[in-house]
Every structure is written in C-alpha cells, then in structure tokens.
Amino acid sequence: MDFASQQVGPTIEPPKGGFEQLQKHCSSLYPTDHEPYRCIKPAKSFWSEGGIDPLDFIYIYKNPGNSDNVPRHWHYIGFGLSDIKGYTKFRQWHESVREVNPIYEKMTQPLPELYPTPPADVKMNGFGFELTARIKCNSDKEWNSEPPVWPQCILQNLARYVFQSRNTFGVGDHVAWHSPLDSESEDGDSSRIEHILMTLDPELKEIDTTLGPVKFIQIVGVCKEELQAARELNVRNILEKMKTRPETGGPMLITDMRRCETIFELKPEMYEEHLEAIERWGSDMAQISNKHKTSYRKPDWFSRVESGWVDEPNDMNDQDQCYAMDVISEVVNQEDDYPVRTPSRMSLGSESALKIENADLYDVRYHEQIYILLSYESARILPVMLKGRLMHKRSFSFQSFKGDSQVTFLPEGSSQKALVSAEHPFAKQSHWLQIYVSNELCEQIYEKIKLDFDTRAGDQHRPKLPK
Template identity: 40%
Template sequence: MADIDRLQCRNIPMNFLPPTPPGLEALYLACRRIYPDQPNPLQVAALVKYWLGGPDPLDYISMYANPGDVELDIPPHWHYISFGLSDLHGDGRVHEVTGPETPSGFGFELTFRLRREASETAPPTWPATLMQSLAKYVFQSGNTLCAGDHVSWHCALDNSESRIQHILMAADAQLTTTTTPFGPVSFVQVVGICKEELLAAQRWNGPGVLDILKRLPVAGGAWLVTDMRRGENILELDPAAQEEVDRGIEEDGSNLSGVSARCSWSEFNQLFTPGESGGLATPPLSPHSDSEQIQAALKKGSLNTRPVLPPIKGQAERH
C-alpha cells in the first residue's frame, strides 16, 4: 500500500509497474531456468516490506510446482524459494552496499521442498511462515545458515502431529550459486527431519545424515523432499544406517566444537603517548564501551524470555 501511495503522490499512472530490482531479477532468472513454464508462480509477499518497517525480512517467497523425476525416484513436490536474505535492491535500504565480488547481503536465500499430496491443487503456505522465522533469526543474530547446519525446532514444522520436528540445512539440488549485480547468492534448502535424525547430526555431523537421507527415497531422496507424513526415521528405514552413524561418531567424532562470533576493533592513536605525569596516557573510552554493551545485552535477555528460535548449531569449520 505504501508503494501505491508513493506512486499516486508522484502522479504516476496506476497501471505503471516499477522495474524489477536488479538483484531480484537475477534470482528470478535463475528460477526461470528451472521452471521455464512457470513465469508467474504463486507468491507469498510481505504486506509491508521490511525496509518500510514491516516485520517480515523476506519480501517474497515463490512457490513452484515441481514434477519430480521418475528415474531418480523424486516425487512431485512444491518448491519454495525466498527473496530477501540477499541484496535485492543494491541501494542500502536493507543490506550494506558491497561490490560484486563479495556475497550479496547474507549471501544466500532459503528454499524448501514439500511433497505434494495427490489431492493438492495449490501449495500450502505454512512453509512461508517457517522460512520467515528462519530469516528473522538470521537478521537479528547476524548468523548465516550453511549446508550441514541443524535447527532444533521441537515441534512439527506444520504444527500438526507429524514426527518431522527439526531441520537440517542442505545445498539446493537444482539451484546453484547465482551471480547477481550485488554479489553471488547461494541457495540453502530447509530439510525436515525426525528427532532421531537430529540426534545423529548432533553426535556425528549434518552432512553425514544428509547423505543417508539422500539415498532413501522415502526419507527425502536425492533432492531431499520433506514429507510431513513420514512416520519412520532413517534408522528404522535402513538397519545399516545405525552402524554407519556409530562408525562415523567413532572415527570422526562430532563437529559441534565451534562457535560463531562477530569481532570488531578500533585503533587508539594516543595509546602510547606519554601523559602529563610521564606515564602512558589512558586511551579515550568509547561511547559504546564493552561493559555498556554487555549490560544492555543482559538487560534485553532478562526481558526476552521467549527466543525467536531454538539454538542453531553450526559446523566446526565455521568461525
């Protein structure tokens, strides 16, 4: 509505459509390569854009009908693709403006593949809510999501009685890293998993569990399609999977030994300048000192008793 009001104030005809932002157009082009017969897919759009004060970081989530692949035993499914974690506009309204050689925005967009029921004629919209929640975590924490990460969600992704209550992140099977005017963008797929699969990822690693999911069509298959009706975990579907996980834990251990951190520092020009008494001068205090930041964080934490998301664990090689 704000965009329409702005156009009216400028006496621009109502049938005038503003050009698609360059970053968004580059992502649309990547989608059209996979879905040339769906130039105008159904979309879930933020009513008030994030850069206009709205609560949802993702401007759009497109929903494509994917026919699957009979030869690969991939079932028909809905393919959800987000737009907003990367820099769509390149003018600083959401993300810091960077050069084309650095990642665009957070450097990735989210995708999700949901098994299509035979009776469905339109895609469910609950995955869009799930993706918005994950995007809020990224924007609020500054932490990115990478293939192999896991999210402890602790409830059915669609709020049903499903056993699919947690998440693994994977590289999208069809959408590869795309070059945009504002930097490269990768596509990280949300994969629904059971509690037992989450524990295996925690005790071993995410990529290992993803490999098992990929070779079991019922559990996701090569394209990691989430089936909310799945009632068996990988250890029940494949008796050899337990041995593989145990061997991986014994040989590789767990890769949950790292933490994500954001560091910054500043230079004090007078750090080694002699003071009036002959000693070293005390460097000037920053108006936003570490102690003030810690106190503010503690105060905020004491007031916020309901986190936006459960803890998200990363891989050990990330710093």
C-alpha cells in the same frame, strides 16, 4: 520499491542484476511456467513500513517430479536475504548526499544498515544466500489445493533471525525447532518432523549475480533422532544417508511431513556405521546458538540448585528446562532478553566456528571461577561437546542468539591458538570467554552428566547417552 525513483540530487546508476537475475535463474527450472504458481508478499514492507516479515517475496512452484525417485512437490523460494532491491547501494548514496547537502540532511533520516558491509575488495549480495524448501504432495487433493502456509512461516522466521542476529545460515547448519514444522496441520496428527537440517538446493545451487554470489540454502525437515545424529557426526553424512531412500527425501531431499520412520529405522545397519564414524571422527558441530548465562560470583539460581530446588529462572524462557553446570570460570555480562522467540525452544547449530570481530583490541582478563547456566536445549549438547569434540581435541562454542558473546571450551592438547592454559584456565577478552578443559576434567564432567541423564531416563524428553 524502486530506490532509484526516491533519489534527490545527483543520480546514480541503479544496481543491475539483483532480483531480475535471481528470478531468471529460478524460472529456468520451470520453463513451462511463465510465473510461479503463487507469489507471497508481506502486507507491510519489513524495512520501510515496520512489517515483521523480512522476505520481500516467496515464490511457490509446482514441481511435477520425475521417474528418478523425485515425487511431485511444492518448491518454495524466498527472496530478501540477498539485496534484491539494491538497498545497500542506495543507502551508500543516501548517506553520501546527506554529508554534502545540508538541506537533504534536514529532510531525511539516516538509513539502517540492513545487510553486512563487505570489505572494499569483496562483492557481497546482501547476506549472500536465500532460503528454499521442498514439501512433498501426498495426494491428488493436496496437489490440486492451495500450497501449505507453514513453510512460508518457517522461512520468514529463519530470515527474521538472520536480520536480528546478523548471523547467516550455510550448508551443514541445523535448527532445533522442537515442534512439528506443520503446526497448522488440519488433520490433528502430530508429525515426527520437528527439526531442520540445511544443504545446498540441489537444482538452484549458487548463482553469481552482478551484486555478488548468492547461494540457495534448502531446509530439510527431519526427526529428532536424525537431528541428534547430525550433531554427533555432521549434517552432510546424515543427509547423504537420507538421499538413499525415497521415504526420507530421495536425491532432492524433499520433506514429507507424513513420514513415520527415521532413516535408521528404515536401514538399521546405518546406525552401526554411524556409531563407528562417531568413535573415529567425532563431531563436526563447532558451535551452537542458544541461551546461556555466566557469572563469576555465586548467583541465586546456583544456590537453589545446591539446595536441591531447581525451578525455572525468570531470565530463561518458560518452555526451557535448565541444567546447571558447575564449572569454575569468569563472567560474561549477557542481556536478559533474546530477540528470537519463535518457536521458544529454537536453537541453531553450525559446523563453522564464530569469529568475534575486534576481540584482539581488548585486554585479556583471567579469573578463578565461573558459574554457567545453560538452557535445557544447550545442556542436551554437552555429551556431543565432550565426547564428539573435546575428547577429539577440537574446541566447541556456545554463542548467544544476538551473536554478541561466545563461550569457547578448549581441550588439553588442542592445536588452536588460545588465551587459556593449564596455568590460566579461564580468560575473557571483550565478550569472548575461553575455558581450558583438561583430559581429566573432560572425563569427570562426561561421567557426571552421563550419570545425571541416566537417572532421568524415565523422562522421554531427556536423551540417553551412549555407553
């Protein structure tokens, strides 16, 4: 929709650049194709018609590849996370007219704030990024057939999370998907590619539009072992390793859903290098978005754990296995419902710490105990949190999917400014909970968790911890 055509009253100059600039930038990669091979558009608009797909368009190009280990592949480019239609400027005009024109105010309704409002001196184009994907074509039949549908679904799901949570994706982030990305595969084979790492699209990179800069963030499908390695160290290191082999994506990091081997199986010496880097540097993963609950009184679910009966709490997803962590601290009154449920065990990790706005406007409350309930996916992160972050004097945070609460563990000796200390180890300010972890407590928790996971080693879905 052209917002300018909907205006009543004083006119404004419609925003220039935006979608047209992004289109021109993308088409410059494919000069022989005047139009994308396919342009996917939702049946209903997300913002005006109640549709469920936030991306206004998904362009699909056929990339023929080249002789430099770049195979032919489908190139998916989403549009809608940046403000391609000038919605923000139209909304500002709309609200300003409603303030001064009573007739217009009665005729219209306030418009929702789809995109973040940047500071007055900052140019920001929507969320400031778009998502892309590169999917390998493994045969002439695939190349001459319709492009697969599943990448569109994943891009829309990730975009939906961004609009619902107001959290953004960037280089170095990851998504634990816990299901083959091509769940709609017709051949019946189950792919090992079940998770996502994020990097800058190697060709589109970043463009500075009239409305502000836009980065193109490429999703890269990986195996669970590669995801775990990225969590243990960082996403950049694992992707650089994957670039060295055509089987794992090559220089363009093209996702091959038929890939049967991880980078560490193809080059075992890389795993030894990986372990040495973990020991030296620790993990860059600063926080993860997933399900968790906290309480300052002993909750029913913890009483069941104490009695030896561990079941699925009603407020956790039916596919999430739960791990109860007995740590003493405070309460965060979290909502029981979570907006992102597709797939049901999805979690998101970032190498950038979450900033809670206006937390310093609230008083600090100190408490004596806390009970923390983590989903199984969150519990899988505990070894990385302890060994890769806290033991290296670096903090770690669990963030709610809504982005409205955060639990931060701060280690003894951390240089980060904190509300907690050895004398006051548990503090809450607004919806930000901080927990102080001494060196001794960190070692105790790690050994307890290591023992617990080792006793469950027969369960193939549970991780084995490093010695």
